[in-house]
Amino acid sequence: MVLRAIDNLGAATIRFIESLGAISLFGGAVIGNTLRPPLRTRMLIKELYKQGVQSLSIIGISGLAVGMVIGLQGYNTLVRYGSENQLGVFVGFSIVLELGPVLTALLLTGRAGSATTAEIGTMVATEQLDGLRMMSINPVNLVVVPRALGLFLVTPLLTALFVVLALFGGYLIGVGMMGVDPGAYMGNLQEAMDFPTDVVGCFVKAFIFGCLISLISTFRGVTCAPNSAGVSAATTATVVQASLCILIADYIITALWGF
Amino acid sequence: MRWRFRASSDMFPNTMTGVEATKNERTGASDEDHIAFHNVNVELGERMVIRNLTCGFPKGRITVILGGSGSGKSTTLRLIGGLIAPLSGKLVVAGTNISKLSPRKLVPVRAKLGMMFQGGALLDSTNVFDNIALPLREHTRMKEDEIRSEVNQCLTRVGLKQSDGLLLPRELSGGMVKRVALARAIITKPEIVLCDEPFSGLDPITTKRIELLFKQINKELGMTMLIVSHDAAATLRLADHLLILMPDRSVQGPPDELVNSSDPRIKNLLSTDVDEDFVKLDKILDTNAGFGPGDLESTWS
Ligand SMILES: Nc1ncnc2c1ncn2[C@@H]1O[C@H](COP(=O)(O)OP(=O)(O)OP(=O)(O)O)[C@@H](O)[C@H]1O
């Protein structure tokens, strides 16, 4: 009984380390192939459209909604202490430091990461990647790189959109509905925000989350079992693993960056 | 055609210098073979799929691989393409032992291979034209109009219209997918063409047409062709050489010899007339008794 448990733990650890090794090798191959010509501009633009432009509405609406909720909650809290003029700071810090990058990354994982895994997984199941290998075309180069690069570039851009719309949402509630002074909202926000730590930190997070989403979703696609059950398992794995990695990485970056 | 990796492929001469093959009996491989299996074992997911296969595929000839469903025909082709590695044994393709090659070292070997997959394996995000043009764009420095004329020529060859080039794979019928896959396999004029069930799902006229096409490119370009097929009639018309995979053993030889084989399973596989089965079926239906697929099993096992 105890031995069995130790056995299982050992096997799980080995599997974990093995997959860590595999994903590192895969990441190395992706980076190597990204730097190697040709740059497949047309395919990259197609991916940017699919992953970025088509995610605009979900990211935009979520950003606005989250900003409005934070604005409302923040006002209700601050007004008790008579410091509702600090609403801009309240909304700004929660959005820029945490909610902006994290929520954008989680939404993108569900919206674009899972789709990428499912697409590549279906290509594995229908032997399209084997077909490429037979033509001596590296699937990492032709299939993975445009998608991974697309996801990587799109994450910080959409994070910026989320943050701007969330700040606007907070403004809308605070100034438009609750009557906070517009000058105080913007002025206090500007004064409190420190560009090199807060704003740059936000984008550091967004870049790292972009790496995680693009790496995990393409890796899960390429290593997917070649059947429909495999595709569905890989898609689920992408959402679960990428979300967890994002949240854990968020803590580590916050701790190290010293927000 | 200027293959970027042609320079390195000179290291691998077409003659089978690397093989010290002995001439086995009828199940063996010989020196003139373009592809040779020596005691190859393959395990997939803890199951032995191919057991101790020794056979050869003669250069410049059409070999048809026959066998029941699940007998390992597709696996054989995937082995030759280096998509799966054998558990043990030696596998020589165009003079190179590929049984333990890294993907990088496989590149010059694969440059000599064209493969048509059972399901087509076309890239579904690009249209037919781009699918066929892909190997040319990736590996040659041909200009766009050269590529255009080459691809269009290839499309006509397999009996498709130029306008079909604009369709996406999901807009094609099953037979058209097969023809596009074939076009993509032969566009680089490889030495060896591997075709997985090129006739299944095609109407008799297209089947004949593809048969003729196989004969034609085999004659004109001297390609070695390996064709997996279920169609006995087409097999006997096409094959210069036959490989029959059965659960317990494999047999190879010229078709006219194998037709007269004493093994009833081989006879069954190669029989072009199915009357016997229909008579049996009629009888079963007459007696109104139920029958299962097992009653016709003798054909395959
Ligand atoms: N990935 C795999 N894992 C485990 N077993 C496999 C795998 N792929 C194929 N097999 C098994 O290998 C055997 C041979 O498969 P293969 O696809 O070569 O058959 P086939 O002769 O091409 O059949 P068909 O005529 O139906 O295409 C089958 O019994 C199959 O169950």
Ligand SMILES: [Mg+2]
């Ligand atoms: Mg098959």
